[in-house]
Amino acid sequence: MQNNLKISFIGGGNMATALIGGLAGKLTAGGNIHVIDKNPDSLQGLQQTFGVSAGGRIDSAIARSDVIVLSVKPQQIRAVVAELSPHLSSQLVLSIAAGIRTSDLTRWLRGYQAIVRTMPNTPALIGKGITGMFAVSSVSDGQRNMADAILRAVGATIWVDDESMLDAVTAMSGSGPAYVFYFIEAMQLAGQKMGFTAGQATQLALATFSGATELAMKSADPISILRERVTSPGGTTFAAIASMERGGVKDAIVAAIEAAAARSEELGEQFGRES
Numbered sequence: 559m560q561n562n563l564k565i566s567f568i569g570g571g572n573m574a575t576a577l578i579g580g581l582a583g584k585l586t587a588g589g590n591i592h593v594i595d596k597n598p599d600s601l602q603g604l605q606q607t608f609g610v611s612a613g614g615r616i617d618s619a620i621a622r623s624d625v626i627v628l629s630v631k632p633q634q635i636r637a638v639v640a641e642l643s644p645h646l647s648s649q650l651v652l653s654i655a656a657g658i659r660t661s662d663l664t665r666w667l668r669g670y671q672a673i674v675r676t677m678p679n680t681p682a683l684i685g686k687g688i689t690g691m692f693a694v695s696s697v698s699d700g701q702r703n704m705a706d707a708i709l710r711a712v713g714a715t716i717w718v719d720d721e722s723m724l725d726a727v728t729a730m731s732g733s734g735p736a737y738v739f740y741f742i743e744a745m746q747l748a749g750q751k752m753g754f755t756a757g758q759a760t761q762l763a764l765a766t767f768s769g770a771t772e773l774a775m776k777s778a779d780p781i782s783i784l785r786e787r788v789t790s791p792g793g794t795t796f797a798a799i800a801s802m803e804r805g806g807v808k809d810a811i812v813a814a815i816e817a818a819a820a821r822s823e824e825l826g827e828q829f830g831r832e833s
């Protein structure tokens with residue numbers, strides 16, 4: 559359903575392109591989307607594909623936006639918000655930059671409070687992402703709904719009440735696709751060791767992952783029950799799971815995700831300190 563929501567993106571790279579692809583002509587008309595990027599080639603592509611308007615720098619036109627999406631790299635945010643600050647009145651600032659805390663954004667924006675911080679993940683690039691979302695307490699319900707609708711253009715959303723939980727979101731779903739790829743790589747290796755070609759091993763591993771995931775999403779049963787159903791005592795799966803338990807695989811995965819959350823927290827502190 560389209561409305562007249564006016565959205566500006568500062569940064570027209572990978573993630574902005576994914577979001578614009580999900581939004582243009584769906585949530586709002588392409589003509590209601592404005593993209594600012596230093597790179598004229600990216601802008602031309604976005605204009606031609608989605609009918610957005612484009613510009614090379616932030617100017618007073620941005621004041622007409624309902625939502626301003628900060629979609630540059632985390633290291634570029636500080637410079638962008640310094641330019642943006644004089645143009646803010648009541649627009650929602652929606653950050654997708656990993657690790658940049660709302661308290662730092664508010665400080666750099668001289669006390670501006672209408673901020674939603676989000677943590678998307680790379681499957682957003684194909685509309686299958688999941689995004690963790692956090693709103694500063696002064697953000698209105700209407701602005702929360704706008705932010706939610708924008709991120710739902712590229713997948714599911716999950717809201718957290720405590721901003722520090724975005725470090726946990728980063729550790730779970732932000733970095734998560736890499737854990738899945740890592741497991742798939744291990745299955746590919748095993749497949750090739752047992753005599754499959756690289757292509758066959760990849761096909762077997764990928765189809766198993768997507769089939770099992772879809773089965774779990776469609777089933778009302780807990781994941782552990784689904785696993786037990788394919789694990790008859792003394793059988794082949796039983797031998798595999800017993801081997802993983804002996805190798806401490808589950809504990810290692812839990813520790814890995816905790817390590818990612820701790821690193822996310824450290825990086826957040828570093829970004830705030832350095833700027």
Ligand SMILES: NC(=O)c1ccc[n+]([C@@H]2O[C@H](COP(=O)([O-])OP(=O)(O)OC[C@H]3O[C@@H](n4cnc5c(N)ncnc54)[C@H](OP(=O)(O)O)[C@@H]3O)[C@@H](O)[C@H]2O)c1
Pocket residue numbers: 568569570571572573574594595596597600614628629630631632634637638654655656677678679680732
């Ligand atoms: N990609 C992901 O999967 C993913 C996942 C979660 C979160 N995120 C977050 O999404 C944000 C964007 O990531 P991305 O992968 O889309 O980055 P990207 O492809 O590098 O896009 C950023 C774009 O912004 C441009 N830019 C830099 N400084 C600018 C300025 N002052 N004014 C206007 N444009 C400027 C960059 O131009 P130059 O290249 O010339 O610098 C680039 O075209 C990041 O903060 C990241 O943490 C991304």
